[in-house]
Amino acid sequence: xxxxxxxxxxxxxxxxxxxxxxxxxxxxxxxxxxxxxxxxxxxxxxxxxxxxxxxxxxxxxxxxxxxxxxxxxxxxxxxxxxxxxxxxxxxxxxxxxxxxxxxxxxxxxxxxxx
Numbered sequence: 219x220x221x222x223x224x225x226x227x228x229x230x231x232x233x234x235x236x237x238x239x240x241x242x243x244x245x246x247x248x249x250x251x252x253x254x255x256x257x258x259x260x261x262x263x264x265x266x267x268x269x270x271x272x273x274x275x276x277x278x279x280x281x282x283x284x285x286x287x288x289x290x291x292x293x294x295x296x297x298x299x300x301x302x303x304x305x306x307x308x309x310x311x312x313x314x315x316x317x318x319x320x321x322x323x324x325x326x327x328x329x330x331x332x
Contacts, residue, residue: 230267233260273317280307280321290322 232252235242239250255263284300284307286292292300304322311320 227270229263230270233263233267269317271317276316277321283307 236250236252236255239248239252240246243250280286284290284292284304285296286300290304308320308322313319
């Protein structure tokens, strides 16, 4: 699942694992294998986790605006209005600010279909 969603969720989990290593292992003095990462690699994981969290937040907000059940699905009776609103929201979307590309594209990847 994480690979289809990119590696960002894995980076976030690795950071949490590293931060809580002693409590998880419960063996004092057992080194965490992630301590081998250098500061640049750790920062890359932090940045990926932050971007992933930002994208998730924006995706949730987008789904609320579209009254979507997720993955861009809307009730048939609301489709035309939702499509117009989606087009406007796409124009307002900023990949850098919102954590990634606009999620709803005709013919785009759907994690529901994987």
